[in-house]
Amino acid sequence: MxxxxxxxxxxxxxxxxxxxxxxxxxxxxxxxxxxxxxxxxxxxxxxxxxxxxxxFGISKIPARIFHRSPPQYMTELYNSITETGGLTTKAGPYNADVVRSFPDKDSVHRMHFHYNVSQYGEEGSLLEAEFHIFKMKPRPSEEAEMKPTHLIEMKIYQVLSMEEMFQPKGLRLLDARRVSAHVHGWQKFRVKRAVEAWLNDTTTNFGLLVTTTSLHGHHVNGSYIRFAQRNEHHDSKQPILVVFTEEHLQRHPNFIKPEDAEYLEIKRDIEAREQEKVRRKELMMRRKALRFLNEGHRARMMGMNPAQEDSRIMSALKQSQGGRGRTKRSTGQSSRKGNGRKKRTFDMISRYRNRRTCSKQQMYVDFDEIGWSGWIISPKGYNAYHCTGECPFPLGQSQKPTNHATVQSIVHALRVGKDVGTPCCVPNKLYSISLLYFDDDENVILKQYDDMVAATCGCH
Incomplete structure (x- = not known):
């Protein structure tokens, strides 16, 4: 319906x-x-x-609130390709419009990692897949452990058989690199071949195995060479599989530029909304202080300790005022009342005219009010805007009309066409946004959505 x-x-x-x-x-x-x-x-x-x-292309809304931190890579990637309100500034890595990170689900060995990617086999073309693992700071061992040489070699394998996981015929080398044994940080490996095999046949998914050896081939895993584990270290440092895909959809990406006039206007609207939130918070604090005053009065009437109540009331008042004293009203303020009244009248007339003619009006999509804030990480909402108003004859350039709309407006004014109405006020420039969110399986997804924010409106 x-x-x-x-x-x-x-x-x-x-x-x-x-x-x-x-x-x-x-x-x-x-x-x-x-x-x-x-x-x-x-x-x-x-x-x-x-x-x-x-x-938004979300087939199953998560039924729970997620309290854990998303992977560090995903938050940094989101911040690198978006501006205020989730507006997208550039394409993602490998030109992917969907980036999914999978947490390690289970393993049989500390350097064995398993990821369930079976449910995403038909949701787009696989562009690339990366395995990210965080190398911890070296920690001296209480035992007589020999420190490795300056360089170590890290190799990542696709496990072909669980029974032969530690034998050459049970492994397929995917990627390798030499890194310093003394530094810490993220290490990334390309594992696209393994993910392609798992998507084609889920029964072949036995996970990944990481080995670290000296340049002479001796294994150096231990307390000195160690990596962050899923259940032992912070959520943001957990080992993850990152899959970059492109959905089978017709795309119309339009990225913002920080110097765009339309973006600067959107940014001002967002800042004004944030200031309004602060103002409402201060108002709530003042109301809270007023309740304390009333409670203090009732406490005195009931014979309670007045000194204790006064202390509590003064503390609430200071908190509500934010340390600011009262300011005297300027003596010249009364003389400016007339000008202020004229300005307000002019603003009201301007707003009325803007609402009658084709213009852009605010339409803030608040994910908290919708009930999605428990699983959407960023942004918490965005201003989509909407176009409203009339397109009367004659159309001016400020209304950004198309040639077709101009002709339609003339035909309507001359009444030479049957059932020909005036042109419609619609968006003529739309921006893309990106969302970072949890899905129901604890995966963190960064997804780009085109045609989501009306940058300008015109008569079409």
Missing amino acids: ENVVCDRLTGARSSTIARIWCAMFLYIMVTRIVGVDGLTKRSRPTDAIDRLSKV
Whole structure:
């Protein structure tokens, strides 16, 4: 039912942002009519949130809140390709639009790692796969352990047979490199051949094996050469498998540039929203202080210790004021009241005109209000904007009309065409955004979405 309604409201070939707006509008209207509980009970299988999840390409919404930290590589990658509000600045590594990191699930040896990638075999073309492992700082051993030479050789193998995991015929070499024995940090290896084999036949997935040897071939694993393990070190340092894929979708990437006028406007809106959050927080603190005052008054009436209550009240007041004293009102302020009133009137008229003519208006998608903040890591929300207003004759250049819209406006004004309406106010420039989130299997995913933020509006 919602598909039909949204198709009629936005058009069968409408943009992604229009469908998101439609889904959120239907969700808000239905919840106001029947309430959230009524919506959950009556239309849960086809409600607007389910439709919104399909827009984001998320087949299964995680049913739990994740408290662990995402892998360090994923957060750094997200920060390197996005700006404020998740706006994408450039393509991901290998030009991938989806990057998935898999945590190590189980193993039979400290240097054996296993990753379940079977459920992602049909969700795009595999571009590359990397194995990331964090080399810890060397730690002196209490035993008489011989320190390795300056250089060691790290090799990563695909395990072909669990029974022959420590024999040459049970392994296939994937990648190797020489590293310093005394440094610490991330080590990356390419393992695309192994992941391709696992996706083609899941029964061949016996995991990966890492070995470290001296240049003479002697094994040097021990307390001096050691690596972060999944259950022994911080979540951000866990060994991960990173898979880079490209979905089989028609893409329209449009990356922002920090100097773009449209981006600067979006950034100002986000900063204003953050300032509004701070203002609301301060207001809540002042209300809390007022409640303390009322409680103090009641305490005195009931014969409680007034000194203790006064101390608590003064502490709350200082916290609400943030250490700022009261400022005197300027004597010249009254003389400026008339100018301020005129300015407010002018601003109201300007806003009214902007709303009547085709213009961009705010439409903030708050993942906390939707109920997705428990599994979406970044951003916590974004301003998608929406286009609204009229496209009356004659169309000016400020309305960014197409030639077709200009002709349509003229035909409508001359009334020479039957059932020809005025042009529509729609986005004529859209930005891409990226989301970093957990899926239901504890995997962390960085995904790019095109046509998500209306940068400018025009008459089409």
